[in-house]
Amino acid sequence: MNNVCGWIALAGESPQRPTLAGVQKTDWLIIGGGITGLSAAHSLAQMFPQQRIVLVERQRVAQGASARNSGFVVSHELPGASELLGQPGHAGYQLASRIGVAAGLEVRQRIAELGIDCELSNAGYHFAVHQPQRLEHAQQCVATLNAVGAQASVLEGTALQRRLGSAFYQRAIHCGGGNGLLQPAKYVKGLLDSLPNQVEVFENSAIDDLQPLPGRGWKARSAEGEIEATQVLVCVGAFLPRLGLRRSQTFALELSASITRPLTEEPWQSLFDDQGWGVLSTLPGGATVRLLPGRRLLMRNTVEYRQRDLDRVELAERRQQHVHGLQRRFPGIVAEDLQHTWTGHLSATRSGEPYFGRIAERLHGVSGCNGSGVARGTLWGRLLAQMAAGGDSQVLRDVLSQARPGYLPPKPFFDIGAALRMGWEVRRAQNER
Ligand SMILES: Cc1cc2nc3c(=O)[nH]c(=O)nc-3n(C[C@H](O)[C@H](O)[C@H](O)COP(=O)(O)OP(=O)(O)OC[C@H]3O[C@@H](n4cnc5c(N)ncnc54)[C@H](O)[C@@H]3O)c2cc1C
Numbered sequence: 500m501n502n503v504c505g506w507i508a509l510a511g512e513s514p515q516r517p518t519l520a521g522v523q524k525t526d527w528l529i530i531g532g533g534i535t536g537l538s539a540a541h542s543l544a545q546m547f548p549q550q551r552i553v554l555v556e557r558q559r560v561a562q563g564a565s566a567r568n569s570g571f572v573v574s575h576e577l578p579g580a581s582e583l584l585g586q587p588g589h590a591g592y593q594l595a596s597r598i599g600v601a602a603g604l605e606v607r608q609r610i611a612e613l614g615i616d617c618e619l620s621n622a623g624y625h626f627a628v629h630q631p632q633r634l635e636h637a638q639q640c641v642a643t644l645n646a647v648g649a650q651a652s653v654l655e656g657t658a659l660q661r662r663l664g665s666a667f668y669q670r671a672i673h674c675g676g677g678n679g680l681l682q683p684a685k686y687v688k689g690l691l692d693s694l695p696n697q698v699e700v701f702e703n704s705a706i707d708d709l710q711p712l713p714g715r716g717w718k719a720r721s722a723e724g725e726i727e728a729t730q731v732l733v734c735v736g737a738f739l740p741r742l743g744l745r746r747s748q749t750f751a752l753e754l755s756a757s758i759t760r761p762l763t764e765e766p767w768q769s770l771f772d773d774q775g776w777g778v779l780s781t782l783p784g785g786a787t788v789r790l791l792p793g794r795r796l797l798m799r800n801t802v803e804y805r806q807r808d809l810d811r812v813e814l815a816e817r818r819q820q821h822v823h824g825l826q827r828r829f830p831g832i833v834a835e836d837l838q839h840t841w842t843g844h845l846s847a848t849r850s851g852e853p854y855f856g857r858i859a860e861r862l863h864g865v866s867g868c869n870g871s872g873v874a875r876g877t878l879w880g881r882l883l884a885q886m887a888a889g890g891d892s893q894v895l896r897d898v899l900s901q902a903r904p905g906y907l908p909p910k911p912f913f914d915i916g917a918a919l920r921m922g923w924e925v926r927r928a929q930n931e932r
Contacts, residue, residue, distance in 0.1 A: 506682060
């Protein structure tokens with residue numbers, strides 16, 4: 500089973516860039532060519548039009564998690580029970596919402612400024628459940644969401660069935676107010692293709708060593724080259740621990756997803772509209788489902804903590820889980836309808852908050868998107884550049900005050916605990932997958 504990301508297959512690829520070779524010098528080095536690194540590159544180019552900016556990527560730029568995700572632009576998360584209006588955690592939820600709204604706006608600004616065509620929809624999406632008890636406090640959630648400007652409402656019964664074309668979901672909260680959907684590979688490819696010439700990009704060049712040059716910056720090495728940089732921004736997402744920066748307290752989760760062929764004939768033609776929709780689960784182990792423009796379905800219903808990436812056979816098993824998940828919602832789906840299946844890694848933290856900030860002198864980094872890095876990564880890239888350049892803003896202060904990823908026990912205790920916890924989350928969400 501080939502690991503081909505459907506979004507990338509539909510978006511097409513950008514021309515290949517050279518690998519890092521020889522000995523080079525730069526003012527700014529960005530490690531990692533996803534949404535965060537590319538957003539940082541755009542911001543640095545605006546701030547320092549005369550300086551050299553180099554971005555180095557381990558594989559192809561714009562083809563990691565930033566292209567492989569489900570395309571939800573998250574401004575507002577669903578509040579937890581302790582975050583509802585009047586509860587002790589509400590102030591933290593307000594802060595997270597302020598950051599989320601700023602992040603959603605940042606995506607829209609980038610798209611408008613750079614003229615990126617990435618099928619952005621501003622129509623919001625649904626937090627939906629099969630078992631109504633999984634959305635117990637629906638009215639309080641709606642009140643809390645609306646208090647932070649989310650334009651939320653409850654949908655149930657036939658209205659919900661008609662909206663999604665499925666009797667599977669029993670209750671949902673529709674949430675607009677900045678929440679949106681896009682084609683992730685087109686978005687991140689757009690960020691890459693619109694980089695000014697001042698930003699030099701090297702691909703297929705993993706940075707495997709980073710050494711300080713006291714008072715001058717850092718020396719980064721790849722297999723065939725090395726580069727001395729006055730300032731370094733580390734934007735490698737889930738791979739931060741592999742770069743040897745262990746204090747980040749982040750860890751990687753591996754997810755898998757599939758996209759169907761266009762479902763343009765009956766009964767799909769009558770069941771689905773042309774606009775599409777998105778559904779997030781209320782449980783971490785539940786399913787993400789989308790109806791895409793062009794009447795394709797997307798299913799993402801696996802998430803795992805692993806020591807080793809999924810191989811072909813394991814990916815084929817995950818694909819079977821996507822088929823089952825789709826069939827529970829849309830009984831007419833057959834395995835052959837699935838066109839592409841792929842994996843991706845996201846960075847997670849124990850607290851759900853990111854790791855963000857100064858790692859050492861002239862070295863800044865971010866990780867720990869916890870599944871909402873499309874919007875937050877776009878914002879973080881700009882803010883990391885701003886912080887490294889000595890700038891300040893209210894949203895930067897908000898992000899810094901929130902950046903408390905939480906303690907992770909040492910290996911092997913963490914490995915055992917994380918695998919057990921994720922297995923439990925998946926079992927708990929059995930009826931929602
Ligand atoms: C299946 C899936 C579904 C998701 N759904 C959503 C969603 O709907 N909405 C949402 O907001 N988020 C979602 N996410 C999370 C989202 O994809 C990430 O938050 C986002 O891509 C983070 O962007 P990034 O640029 O920080 O990291 P990445 O996209 O991971 O980019 C980091 C880059 O660094 C490169 N790199 C790593 N190590 C090195 C090295 N040593 N040297 C050079 N380069 C290196 C990697 O190859 C990679 O390209 C999902 C993730 C997955 C996997």
